[in-house]
Amino acid sequence: MDPAPPPPEEGEGEEHLDPVLWLDIPEHPEGGISPVTVSPSLPLEQQIHAAARHGQTAKVHALLGERAAPDQAELLRARVKSQGEETTPLIAAARYGHQKTVQLLLSRFRPDLETTGTVKFGHYAIEGASALWAAAGAGHMAVVQALIQAGADINHMTKIRSTPLRAACFEGRLDIVQLLMQHGADLHLANEFNNTCLMIASFKGHLDVVRFLLDKGADPNVAAKCGETALHFAAEVGHVAVVQALLMAGAHILKNGHDMTPLISAAERCQAEIVEYMISRPEVSKLERIDALELLGASFANDRENYDIRRSFQYLLQAMQERWSDLDNVICKRVCPSIPAYDDRVECEAPEDLIAIEADDHALHMESLAIRERILGSDNPEVPHPVIFRGAVFADSAQFDKCLQLWFHALRLRRQNCANVARDLLRFAQVFSQIVHVGLTVEFDQLLEVISACQGEMKRNLLESEPSEDAWEELESNMNTFLYFLVIYGKTRKATSETDHFRLMKLVYAAVELKPLNRRGQTLLHLAVHSETPVDEFHTNALIQFPCSSTTKLLIEAGADVGAMDAQRNTPLHCIVTYQRVVNDFITLHTIITVLVGSGAHTDVVNLEGKTPLQAATTGVAEIILKGQARLTLKCLAAQSVKKHRLTYQGQVPEALETFIELHGP
Structure with a gap:
């Protein structure tokens, strides 16, 4: 929560800037503030806020002093958004340490000391912060003193x-x-x-x-x-x-x-x-010493930031010597089932066993992973991190089987403990993409397991009663990753039996039934046909791109609604006709348009701009394909007329027909 350097000091530059003020000042890369002038034609509360935030005491006085008391009170309560903060003039001046500006506000205008706002310290946004909290957090002693003397609540909480x-x-x-x-x-x-x-x-x-x-x-x-x-x-x-x-x-x-x-x-x-x-x-106790030394050694063997295999061995050996320090009372290890992901490693029981593997780094890595899980327990959230790190090392050296063994073990541990696995699933999409890209095969059961996990994660995301920003990002990540897996499946489907395909389709159907939407109101089908759907850049984009015809077919086969509208009333058909790579990827464009229309997508549905897919098309090729597929029915023409002439129909026609008419006009 280290604050960025404050704006210019009290009164600095006032004679040069009048009557122009600073507002919404963009930050330098170093975290400082660059001077950007703005016109006084901005709303008065923004001008006052900018002057207070940058210590322009005389301007604050001039802008507020000519106002009636009720107007002053309202202006001092006003919160202005700027660079991720939302503060009153007093909070802004306090946050950036402008003692004279704070003193002026306190003595001359007497603002409410307990009004709160949102202040930023580094990457942290603190909601509900008072002026005193902001000054204390930023380390402005003189401002803190002034606010206390003015009677600020010393224990006001955020x-x-x-x-x-x-x-x-x-x-x-x-x-x-x-x-x-x-x-x-x-x-x-x-x-x-x-x-x-x-x-x-x-x-x-x-x-x-x-x-x-x-x-x-x-x-x-x-x-x-x-x-x-x-x-x-x-x-x-x-x-x-x-x-x-x-x-x-x-x-x-x-x-x-x-x-x-x-x-x-x-x-x-x-x-x-x-x-x-x-x-x-x-x-x-002696046993506590042994556990701590073993865990310390085991952690050095598989920690990304602190990896040191020699220190790992030294601490493991010290722990083992502690176990055997009293030959009449040797403290034996608790016997645990071996774990396949760790090569079914059976832990060393005596000093000579450990000394025998001193030069075998791989054996020490697996020994250490087994030790960590024994001491911490499989339900400890810290256990998976080194497992993932060790798997990543194998992936970097193209030892994919070993990598996947470790990552699946970590995934199962995290799911068993109800942890968020969005990043884990994306990691699988990355390594699967790498595997397919180099000409190797992804095992169907492995792909099915991560697809099942991804469907489960989306279901959990959708149970959030009031999604936060983080929850939205997690859902969108899981939606994208789910599609990555379907694209990967499409690349390997020829080797899949009908029985396995049916198993996969059950999961795709379950995902479609969840009806997940991103913040733009887009369904999985919208994303599958849209060229702007984000694709992760680490290995994934070497194999995956959108639109994807095989993924589109899978989703439609699973019952995806071809007429679903996003927040702009765009259907999947509106999305695909904006695809620009019509020469290099004509088959994808043609296939998706044909499949959508063949599955019941209306070619005369209008979006919020009043455009049909034909009118929204950005290339002549898309227009030609669409015209060749268009099949307007008398029912569609009638619905268009109702919308065009703004006829009243709600409550006068069956509900199903109301929905149909809605498709044909905003």
Whole structure:
């Protein structure tokens, strides 16, 4: 949440810019602000906001001062959208640290201090932020002081229940933390995830803030909703001094919601310094030391950011030596079923077994994956990540069978735990595309499994009562990926039996029955026939492109509605006639138009622009094909006349006929 550099300082450039103001200032690549002038003919609230946001105090005074009090109050309440933020003049001035502008607003115009807006810090958009929260989060001490003196609510929470104190803790501003607490800030208030100020300061590694909060009575053993304590947050990112401070203050080594202690969390994240410190403490048992060392070694063997096979072996050997340190009481490993994806690897039981595979990196990789799953459990969400990484390494060296074994294991683990698998499914589309592109074969049962998973993901997406932006993106990703799989199937269908084709069609039918729509109101069929349907660029676009005639036929065979309209009332027929590659891909264009019309698509349906597919066609070739397929019926002509002459028909004809007439005019 590191804020970008602030706009120009208080009053800078005022004499040169009057009467022109700045508004909606685009950011430099470095995160700064470039000066763009705008006309004073813009709405007054935008002019005031721009002046406040950029510290143009005199302009703020001039623009507001000549207005009546009721108008001033309304202008100061107005939220203006700019660069992902939506703020009032006071919040904007506070966010960017313009003390004089804030002082003017507070002393001369007295705006509502608790009005909230949306402010951005890096990639984070904070909704429901007050001026005090914005100033505290951006580290503007003088502005924070001014707002407190004016009577701002010291504990005013954002939409997700974050307080100004929490914002200051995130930034590590001890001076602001102290000031807020002197004026009554409650350090015990947690956000909606029950994440406390101490937790965020520990996670960010702000040792001075952590110590201050502990001195003021912060409880180090409070757990967030995920079960993690401040000790977890510090340990998993490697803040040794913070871990030491928390333990000295009485922090207990507790388990989170996935049965992971701070020690295990640190080991899973390859935080060797934390592990070595914590295993030296008397409250850590011998078995806990062994588990932590084994997990640390196993994680080094398959971590994308921290891969180190030599350190992996060293820690695995240290753990094994701990197991055998007392020959009268050897601590044997818990026996677990072997996992085919890990080559059915049976873990080493003695130091000599481990030493025997020291030079065999592959054996150490598989040994380590087995160790991680044994210690963490198959239901732990951290287990699949290294499995996917190791599979990707195999894919990069064209060892596709081994890659797929690992990725399917990871997919099944994630689905078993009800995790979002949209990215996993796209990864399969990428590797399948690569396999087919180099002339190899995708096994039908593997393709069927990911198609089934993708259909299940779309079903889950559609159960969202109020889809968020992320939920929409996930649904659209899954819709696109589902189509990628159907294109891949079309490339390999000749080798498929009728029985297998029937199995696949059951899944396609189930997907069509879900009636998924993207944000543009497009169905799977719209996407299959549209040249603008996005295709992933990593291997996938070497094999897949849209429109795709084989995918179109599959969807229609499964019952897709050829007359479905998107948000612009475009049918699939409207989409295909805009295809431009008519010379190089004439067969696709001809096939899809023919199949759509042959399956009942109306050639006289109009979109929101009042255009039929023929009128929407962008090439003469599409027009010729369409004219050759057009079959206007008397019923269509009658419906056109009703729409053309704006005759009343609702409630006077059967409902089915009402729907039919609607097709023929906006």
